[in-house]
Amino acid sequence: MRDDIFLTSDISPHTALLGSEFESWDPDTLTATMRFTVKREMITARGGVQGGLVGGYLDDVMGYAHVLSTDGELAPLTLEFSMSLLKPVREGPIIGTGRVVKAGRRVIYLEGELLSEDGEVLARATSTNIPTPRPTGADLEPR
Numbered sequence: 001m002r003d004d005i006f007l008t009s010d011i012s013p014h015t016a017l018l019g020s021e022f023e024s025w026d027p028d029t030l031t032a033t034m035r036f037t038v039k040r041e042m043i044t045a046r047g048g049v050q051g052g053l054v055g056g057y058l059d060d061v062m063g064y065a066h067v068l069s070t071d072g073e074l075a076p077l078t079l080e081f082s083m084s085l086l087k088p089v090r091e092g093p094i095i096g097t098g099r100v101v102k103a104g105r106r107v108i109y110l111e112g113e114l115l116s117e118d119g120e121v122l123a124r125a126t127s128t129n130i131p132t133p134r135p136t137g138a139d140l141e142p143r
Contacts, residue, residue, distance in 0.1 A: 020060055023095070025068045030100035032065040036114075038091050048088030054114065055083050058125040061096035062110040067134060069100045076108050076129030083125040093117055106130065 019037030036057050042049045059081065066076045094114050101109040108129040114122045
């Protein structure tokens with residue numbers, strides 16, 4: 001695995017926003033595990049993370065599973081995303097797992113889960129993507 005894959009603060013500002021932290025990669029199951037620190041700013045008046053933001057955590061960990069499966073050469077571009085919110089995602093640490101279900105030359109299928117620290121499943125997602133060259137961060141340069 002390339003050491004620079006997770007040095008993304010310059011090319012992926014969302015990584016800092018989500019409190020993303022790489023934990024592990026299993027090349028046999030094509031599964032990435034990440035920790036996230038859910039910030040108070042993500043919480044709604046109901047006490048949980050707003051649903052669209054939950055999707056961001058899932059998209060991040062599923063995307064990194066694909067990036068790692070290609071040794072950092074490719075990144076998925078999402079065409080379709082489906083999510084089930086099973087329990088409220090609360091402020092504090094959560095664990096995300098993302099897995100490459102199938103990766104072809106033209107289409108990639110990913111799945112992910114968010115879990116509480118005690119292993120309770122909070123949310124699940126699947127996505128259909130196309131493989132693209134991994135961005136370099138040049139698009140983030142001031143114009």
